[in-house]
Amino acid sequence: MDNPISSLLPEAMHFWQLQGVQLVLLLGIILFFGALGGWLFKKLKIPQVVGYIVIGIVIGSSGFRILEPQVIAALNPISTVSLTLIGFLVGGELKLGTVKKYGKQFVSILIFESITPAIIVGGVITLVVWLFTNDVRYAVSIGVVLGAICAATAPAATTDVLVEYRTRGPLTTTVYGIVAMDDAVALILYTVASTIAASLLGGKVDSFGIQLLVIVRDIFGSVFVGLFFGGLLRVIMHFLPNDDGRILSFSLGALFLCTGVCEALNLDNILSAMSLGFFMVNFSHAKTKSVFNLTSKFTPPVYVLFFVLVGAKLNIWIITPFLGLLAVLYVVGRTFGKTIGSMFGAWLTKAPVTVQKYLPFCLLSQAGVAIGLSIAAGNDFPDSIGPQIMLIITATTFIVQLIGPVCVKSGVTKAGEVGLNVTVEDIRKTAKVKDVMWGNDYICDYNSPTVVNETAMLDSVLDRFSRQHNLNYVVKDDNGKLIGVIVLEHLKEVMQIGEFAFSMLAVDVMDRPVITCSPNDLLPNVYALFDDYDVEAIPIVDEDGKTMGILEHQTVDHYLHARVLELNRKLESLDA
Numbered sequence: 284m285d286n287p288i289s290s291l292l293p294e295a296m297h298f299w300q301l302q303g304v305q306l307v308l309l310l311g312i313i314l315f316f317g318a319l320g321g322w323l324f325k326k327l328k329i330p331q332v333v334g335y336i337v338i339g340i341v342i343g344s345s346g347f348r349i350l351e352p353q354v355i356a357a358l359n360p361i362s363t364v365s366l367t368l369i370g371f372l373v374g375g376e377l378k379l380g381t382v383k384k385y386g387k388q389f390v391s392i393l394i395f396e397s398i399t400p401a402i403i404v405g406g407v408i409t410l411v412v413w414l415f416t417n418d419v420r421y422a423v424s425i426g427v428v429l430g431a432i433c434a435a436t437a438p439a440a441t442t443d444v445l446v447e448y449r450t451r452g453p454l455t456t457t458v459y460g461i462v463a464m465d466d467a468v469a470l471i472l473y474t475v476a477s478t479i480a481a482s483l484l485g486g487k488v489d490s491f492g493i494q495l496l497v498i499v500r501d502i503f504g505s506v507f508v509g510l511f512f513g514g515l516l517r518v519i520m521h522f523l524p525n526d527d528g529r530i531l532s533f534s535l536g537a538l539f540l541c542t543g544v545c546e547a548l549n550l551d552n553i554l555s556a557m558s559l560g561f562f563m564v565n566f567s568h569a570k571t572k573s574v575f576n577l578t579s580k581f582t583p584p585v586y587v588l589f590f591v592l593v594g595a596k597l598n599i600w601i602i603t604p605f606l607g608l609l610a611v612l613y614v615v616g617r618t619f620g621k622t623i624g625s626m627f628g629a630w631l632t633k634a635p636v637t638v639q640k641y642l643p644f645c646l647l648s649q650a651g652v653a654i655g656l657s658i659a660a661g662n663d664f665p666d667s668i669g670p671q672i673m674l675i676i677t678a679t680t681f682i683v684q685l686i687g688p689v690c691v692k693s694g695v696t697k698a699g700e701v702g703l704n705v706t707v708e709d710i711r712k713t714a715k716v717k718d719v720m721w722g723n724d725y726i727c728d729y730n731s732p733t734v735v736n737e738t739a740m741l742d743s744v745l746d747r748f749s750r751q752h753n754l755n756y757v758v759k760d761d762n763g764k765l766i767g768v769i770v771l772e773h774l775k776e777v778m779q780i781g782e783f784a785f786s787m788l789a790v791d792v793m794d795r796p797v798i799t800c801s802p803n804d805l806l807p808n809v810y811a812l813f814d815d816y817d818v819e820a821i822p823i824v825d826e827d828g829k830t831m832g833i834l835e836h837q838t839v840d841h842y843l844h845a846r847v848l849e850l851n852r853k854l855e856s857l858d859a
Contacts, residue, residue, distance in 0.1 A: 309354060310588070312342065317587040325447075330688035332443045332590050337685070339594020350595040358592055363552065365589035367542045368582050369439050370553035372446075374509075374560025375575045376459040385453075388638075389460040392628035396461065396646060397434040397468040399627075400620025405430025405476075407616045408609060415605065424480035425668040428660050429609075431476035432676060433617040435469035437650035438462040438553070440684060443586055444691040446579070451704035453635040454695060458645045461625075463557055466652045470498050473656050477663055484667045505551040509558025512541040516559075517567045527577055534563075534574040593650060597681045602674060609671075610678040617679075621646045637698040644694025648687030649680055703850050707843045716809060716823060716834055717802035719842045721752065727802045727823050731832035734759055737766060737790040741777075744769060744789055753838075755820035758793045759830040765822050767793030768833070799824050800834060809834060 317335045324334030342349040382389075409426030413419055441462055445455055474495055516537040523529055541559055545552040563574065602610065622643035629639040657676035661669035695701055717727045726733070733753050735744055737760050747756065748771065758767040769792055777784050777792045799822045800809055812821055813836055823831045 306354070306357070309350065312349065313588055313591045314584060316342070317591040318584075321587065330444045330692050331447060332440050332586075332688045333685055335587055335590035336594035339591040340597060340599075340681075341594075342591075343595025344598040345600060350592075355592055355595055358588070361585070361588045362592060363542060363546070364539070365582075365585050366439060366553050367538060367556045368578065368585060369442055370556030371538055371560040372575060372579060372582075373438055373442055373459055373463050374557035374562075375564045376456070377463060377557070377561050377564070379565050381456055381460075385456060385460060388457065388629070388632040388634050389464065391632045392457065392625050392634070392642070393461055393464055393468060395628035395631075396621050396625040396642075397465050397472065399624030400433050400617045401430040401472055403430075403620040404433045404613055404616040407612050411609065411612060420483040421668065424483045424664075425671060427476040427479050428473070428664075428668060428672055429613060429675065431469065431472035432653050432656045432660075432672070433613065433620070433649075434465060434472050435649060435652040435656065436462050436465050436621075436646050437648040437653070437684075437687070438466075439586075439589065439650060440648040440688050441645060441691055443590075444688045445695065448692060448695060448701045449704040449709070450695045450700040450702075452637070452698065452700035454637050454641055454645070454698040455700050455704070457629075457634070457638050457642060458691075461642075461646065466551075467502055467554070469652055469656065470501070471495075473659070474498055477660070480664065480668065484664060501550055502554065504548065505545060505554040506558045508541055508544055508548075508550060509555035509560075510562050512537045512544075513559045513562030513567065516563065520567065527573060530574055531577045535578070593684065597677060597684075599678065599681055602678045606671060606674050607678065610675050610682070613675060613679050614682050617649075617683075618643075618647060637700070641694040641698045644690040644697075647683050647690050649676075649683045654680060705847070705850060707847055710843050710846050711806045711810070714806045714843075715802065716800055716804045716806070719806075719834065719839055720845075721838055721841060726832050726834060726838055729763070729829070729831055733757060733833045734830050735769070735789050736761070737788065737793075739789040741785055741787045741789070741792060744774070744792070748774070753833065753835060755833050755835055757796075757822045757830050757833045758789050763829040765796060765799065765824050765828060765830040766790070768796050768820070768822060769793050770820070796822050801825065802831060806839060809839070 317338050320334035320338035321331030322334070324337070325331045339350075340346055343355070344350075344352065405426040407426075408429050409422045412425055413422035416422060441458060445458065474497075516534060519533055519537075520530065523533070538556060538559060541555050542552045544550075545555045560575075625642045625646060626639055629642055653676055657673045660672040663669065664672075717725065719726050732747065732751055733756050735747065735756055735758055737758050744756065747753075754771045756769040757765060758769060760766050767790065769789060773794060774792060777787065797818060798812055798816050800812065802823060802825065809821065813819070819837070820833050820835045822833050825831055
């Protein structure tokens with residue numbers, strides 16, 4: 284038998300050779316204008332993923348058709364890679380401690396947020412179709428299949444918003460858990476629904492038992508493949524040096540091998556990638572855990588490509604008025620069902636109030652699995668409900684992919700979890716000199732206790748050293764201009780001359796400043812000055828050269844760690 288991969292190579296190579304230049308140009312257009320759209324929407328306080336999708340709609344099937352369907356199909360591997368990375372990073376959020384703490388809550392919410400919209404959408408669609416067509420078999424069939432499909436939630440658009448707004452807290456944790464598992468529920472529901480529809484319409488669908496066995500095989504097979512490659516990676520990492528580049532290369536290699544095996548075996552690559560991420564974060568060598576941060580740094584351009592292509596695939600001009608009505612009912616019914624189902628599941632397990640109130644905002648997005656199931660319905664029922672279901676899911680995906688990310692942002696903002704998933708390094712990147720505090724006092728102030736006049740007696744300077752935490756002070760003249768720095772080590776040397784030292788003034792014991800900084804300087808730039816000039820303190824002056832205090836290395840470190848502790852205390856209060 285011919286090798287299936289080899290048989291595809293000639294055709295694929297011919298296409299790429301023929302279209303190579305055009306494809307490179309199109310990739311440039313997708314990345315450039317997608318990034319531009321994301322940036323503009325972010326400026327408008329709208330999640331950037333919406334901007335990516337809108338750009339895709341404009342240049343794709345619904346707009347100027349710069350991206351033709353065959354080109355979009357040729358770029359499908361980008362979608363596979365993107366979904367794999369998303370699954371991997373979601374798996375990395377599922378730490379064993381989190382699963383043990385929230386497991387019962389996850390299961391309760393998962394069941395009700397999946398089944399409730401399935402019942403509501405199925406019932407409403409069945410009733411409306413029956414009233415319009417007077418065909419109860421057709422109505423029930425399309426209703427139950429659409430009800431099953433609506434259970435799925437798209438992890439990509441949801442998690443992209445969580446990452447963009449650096450969210451952390453009980454709501455964020457719950458969302459990661461739910462989007463990681465509810466696709467499996469949607470697959471099971473579709474198995475049940477397609478069996479019912481087949482019995483009513485006479486479609487060529489395998490029996491319920493066989494379909495259920497296939498679902499079990501897909502779920503457990505995908506998990507097994509992910510865990511296998513996770514275990515293999517753990518063994519390899521044991522013998523590798525602590526090198527970020529090598530760790531990233533092996534990790535991505537294992538991840539893409541895992542995806543390739545799943546594609547060859549027709550398994551779920553997202554679930555498999557989640558399993559690999561789950562294994563790495565919980566059971567792998569400690570040095571491999573940095574791969575999650577490394578991976579997240581180069582995912583942005585992949586996400587731009589993915590979401591622009593999602594928008595490009597949507598064709599909004601093929602919907603008839605009747606199908607448009609069903610699409611609207613589908614969105615409304617799904618939204619209402621997800622809302623009451625998730626709220627009831629959260630209430631039942633006594634989840635935090637923020638989860639009960641705002642989780643519904645985070646479960647509206649729909650994409651990959653829903654579209655995949657609609658294609659399955661098209662194959663299973665090509666002469667009856669299949670084409671209509673594919674059109675309805677296409678139209679509703681267009682709607683919820685635009686409003687879903689906005690709702691996610693609203694939910695996590697109302698829950699108070701935006702900006703909490705930060706580290707010392709994150710705060711350091713954006714903080715300025717004027718932001719630094721010690722206790723309740725800002726260190727950058729014209730009346731700072733670290734500023735002494737040039738005529739101050741030495742005993743008053745010593746008194747400041749005894750009462751303040753600072754080890755360095757700045758000296759100003761009568762006009763407030765910086766003229767020097769008093770360093771503790773130098774002061775100790777002066778004190779060795781005896782009683783005469785107490786007759787000296789601040790101007791007599793100061794050193795000339797080597798370097799200065801301004802209140803608006805970013806901390807990364809200041810840290811560079813600490814290293815470049817080998818100093819532990821830098822005077823702060825305004826644009827006119829007037830003295831505003833002194834910035835010490837230890838003070839900055841104290842401020843950064845205090846901010847992280849403050850955010851952690853806020854998280855604990857949210858969790859309570």
